[in-house]
Amino acid sequence: MAQRTLFAAVLAVAVLSSGAHLCAASAEAGHVTAIDEHQIPKIVAEARGNVVVVNFWATWCVSCVKEFPAFLEVRKVFAPQGLVLVFVSIDEMTSLDKAVKPFLRKMQVDFETYIKDTPHDDAFINTVSEQWSGALPATFIYTKQGVMAHSLIAEQSFEDIATRIAPLLKE
């Protein structure tokens, strides 16, 4: 009887813990932080020691939406090896609640992502790369030392990204 009670207690704690975890994950789903041009270098710098993939996307960008699952798959496969995936939405802030968050929820994105919140598009684009025109989709891959290794201004597949990050993860 005591054993059965103990088992029930353990089970209850497990269920409660699991529930709490699910609640936390649910609360985080679709969480989006607004950033301006000054935050991009900080985000990359804070992830130093990892290979960082920064993908700029928008809900209005058909190619961005199409390639989005490939990035999630890349994260799933390579995050344990030291990959950090950073999504930055270029949607207008007015689209955050009605378009960006619903899309992220649909994609089951349960980690922090970002949205551009600055009227200075020139500065925002140039902070990332002087060579970038602002064309979407755009993906920039940084080495573990924080050096930009690849700038990809086109729709990417899982293979496109994987072939580029695999060597960087081994460095």
Add this chain to the structure above:
Amino acid sequence: MKHLVLAVLFGVMLTSAAVGGTLKTLSPGAQAPAFTLTDVAGNTHTLGDYGQQKAVVVMFISTRCPVSNAYNERMVQLHHDYTAKGVAFLGINASQRESVAEIKGHAAQHGFPFPVLKDVDNVIADAYGAQVTPQIYLIDPAGLVRYQGRIDNSRNPQSIKSQDLRAALDAVLTGNTVPTPSTKAFGCAINRAKRSS
């Protein structure tokens, strides 16, 4: 099998590199590359055809890009406001996904008063370094690029704070220095032809 996978991966890398971030847009002051392109009605246009104009506005546009489409009415209005002042407007569609028939229907639907030329295999987009739609090149009578970049600062007409193309046009037409000769804006990457090298 392993060799096949490696070959495919290498091919993917070459293809992506060709459409990647290495393309550089023409800087203001550069000579605008000559071109000969056909519009959706089958007429041939060369840049030289417009040599007598006070300025030529070359607009890389798209039928499907929401940002480009947000500017349809503004492009028509610009044509209306500046044609009488001696400015020629040319749309160029370099997207490999957009057919001549689609471009023709789109131009008719939106009442474009300017010709829209098809840039097959994005050869002219490559020559200009055009990467995004819409992207503008303002060319003076000497054939020099005087302005490149966006039409204005916002796809939302209510949020426009900087009429960059109009400011550049006014400067060129009055013989003044273009205040901001190069700008950037978010838009859709031009869907380019895949090349093997």
